[in-house]
Amino acid sequence: MKQLIEIHVLQNFAPSNLNRDDTGAPKDAFFGGTRRGRVSSQCNKRAVRQYFDEKIREGVFSPDQLAVRTKRVYQAVADALDGKRDLAEARAKTERALSYVKLKAAEGGKTQYLLFLGRREIAALARTIDQHWDSIIEVEEPQAEDGAGKKKAKTKKDAAGSAPKEVKDQIEAIFNGGKAVDVALFGRMLADMPENNQNAACQVAHAISTHAVEREFDFYTAVDDLKPQDTAGADMMGTVEFNSACYYRYAAVDWEKLVANLQGDADLAAKGLRVFLQGFVLAEPTGKQNSFAAHNPPEFVAVTVCRDAAPRNLANAFETPIRAKPDESLTHKSAEALATKASILDKAYPRKGKTFVLNLAQAQIGGLGSEHESLDAVLDGALAAVQE
Numbered sequence: 001m002k003q004l005i006e007i008h009v010l011q012n013f014a015p016s017n018l019n020r021d022d023t024g025a026p027k028d029a030f031f032g033g034t035r036r037g038r039v040s041s042q043c044n045k046r047a048v049r050q051y052f053d054e055k056i057r058e059g060v061f062s063p064d065q066l067a068v069r070t071k072r073v074y075q076a077v078a079d080a081l082d083g084k085r086d087l088a089e090a091r092a093k094t095e096r097a098l099s100y101v102k103l104k105a106a107e108g109g110k111t112q113y114l115l116f117l118g119r120r121e122i123a124a125l126a127r128t129i130d131q132h133w134d135s136i137i138e139v140e141e142p143q144a145e146d147g148a149g150k151k152k153a154k155t156k157k158d159a160a161g162s163a164p165k166e167v168k169d170q171i172e173a174i175f176n177g178g179k180a181v182d183v184a185l186f187g188r189m190l191a192d193m194p195e196n197n198q199n200a201a202c203q204v205a206h207a208i209s210t211h212a213v214e215r216e217f218d219f220y221t222a223v224d225d226l227k228p229q230d231t232a233g234a235d236m237m238g239t240v241e242f243n244s245a246c247y248y249r250y251a252a253v254d255w256e257k258l259v260a261n262l263q264g265d266a267d268l269a270a271k272g273l274r275v276f277l278q279g280f281v282l283a284e285p286t287g288k289q290n291s292f293a294a295h296n297p298p299e300f301v302a303v304t305v306c307r308d309a310a311p312r313n314l315a316n317a318f319e320t321p322i323r324a325k326p327d328e329s330l331t332h333k334s335a336e337a338l339a340t341k342a343s344i345l346d347k348a349y350p351r352k353g354k355t356f357v358l359n360l361a362q363a364q365i366g367g368l369g370s371e372h373e374s375l376d377a378v379l380d381g382a383l384a385a386v387q388e
Helices: 041-057 073-080 087-099 119-131 156-161 165-174 181-186 255-261 266-282 330-348 375-386
Strands: 003-016 028-031 034-039 067-070 115-118 202-204 207-209 216-222 236-254 300-307 352-359 370-372
Touching: 003 255, 003 266, 003 330, 003 375, 034 236, 041 181, 041 202, 041 266, 067 073, 067 119, 073 087, 073 119, 087 119, 087 165, 115 119, 115 181, 119 165, 181 255, 181 266, 236 255, 236 266, 236 330, 255 266, 266 375, 300 330, 300 375, 352 375, 370 375
Parallel strands: 352 370
Antiparallel strands: 003 236, 003 300, 028 034, 034 207, 067 115, 202 236, 207 236, 216 236, 300 352
């Protein structure tokens, strides 16, 4: 029976610039006919992955249960062989070995695109290269000539075709996700090895403000501390764009897909799910935080566990932008609008499930779900429902 875990978060940030576009302005989007503040899903996922790394230091995860996203995989594999093999030779062997599976090096000794690899996969690559050290050699093969009599450059297919079969097969088998929780959740694409892609167990929406926003500008100046005292004026000036918004954030996790991506390890999936939900609530984007320090925890969280149902993003609760009077809370009104929309959809499209709510906004949420006093209590209830 398919289980889906959804999380809905309302988070009101003080003036900030959490996620910038190419001009340095806070990202935004038009929704319901008005401009809304926006934080991209990529930005939110990055914050959660950094939160996962903190859990390594706390001992919740071991390093080999998570992944790294890098173009520097050749150096990472070589570093794993430090003390056993010469580093420069290990890098060269790694470049050759990965070319067997069409991962050719670009200029600068990096891969051509970012690879999202489990640390177990990197360690396994190092072991395989060490095991087959003498078989992984650069073979000078005759090269075909083009019409002008010039030799054609070797292609990825040429490199793969010249690989020792045993080594190539062993390397291909390594790329299975490595039971890395973040790869299992967020998925990955390996353009040159599509058969080793991993479909994400998790979907994350772009966060949008529940209300219309206007762009604002902070004009700043800075003075040279060593300027002569008889000299007036600023030595630097400029502007920074910012906004202040109550964001609706949403994500959904397919439990069965998460377990499958983790090669059937339900205990690791449960631990990963809990940390993901916790991180989704607590982790913050870091953009311009040294300038704004907008550290504002969410005041409304709802986690729903349902079975045999389609995901349900409740952003349309805010299609008509929320408008709060001077003495009203945007978060409070947004939470009530969200609960109302959820109730309307539940009547039209009933689902089997349970919802666990943290309602610091003290909104009237009707029968949305059972209210709890802490995030830990919400997560305890959700994980128990998943494992029933």
